[in-house]
Amino acid sequence: MEYKPVTHVLFDMDGLILNTEDLYTVAFQNIISQYGKDYTFELKLKLMGLQTNETANMVISSLDLPITPEEFISQTTQEFQKLFPDTEVLPGARRLIEHLSKKNIPIGLATSSSKESYELKVNRHHKELFSLFPYKTMGSSDPDVKRGKPHPDIFLVAASRFPDKPNPEMCLVFEDAVNGVKAARAAGMQVVMVPDTRVDASLTTEATLVIQSLEEFKPELFGLPPFDD
Incomplete structure (x- = not known):
């Protein structure tokens, strides 16, 4: 696939910057085990990138759980406070x-997490790193983000937060999730995917570039300054 130069970069957070996707799996399994259910990877793929309410509704409907979305969210919040x-x-x-x-490349965070969830994940160990993002969009708390991934809303909103309002085609997205890749492409952006090793290759074809780790990324492919070392 052809790579086109970009000027702005947007990052997903969960499963891309932080190892929280593993922690979500633990949290959700702890909850649904009470009802004799298993949190499968197939279900996880469908949930990655959804907003909080969307996630709760899908888990309950997919597994036929005898609880309300509000109860599910309350239980997950308790789990997250222990894990995140x-x-x-x-x-x-x-x-x-x-x-x-x-290198003064404008960067932004585009996460489906809520503000509260973001703070749980970041505040103890990673405040310095995330302070490098001048622009942060937290989908589950942001009234401007109407729909979760795979809809393009979060990336279009995140791009609009840059002061110079770049065209979507000038933005490069980093994602780990299939839904995130679909959202980025729907927004008209190129996307580098770092998928879970369990994701079938057939589900990664929409990505502009697929790599196994961010350690492999070469910024110059997209017209960005190369690493100094």
């Missing part, structure tokens, strides 16, 4: 974010 404070940065993420910031 000890998140870890995934390989290559810190180097890339710090590099783009140092």
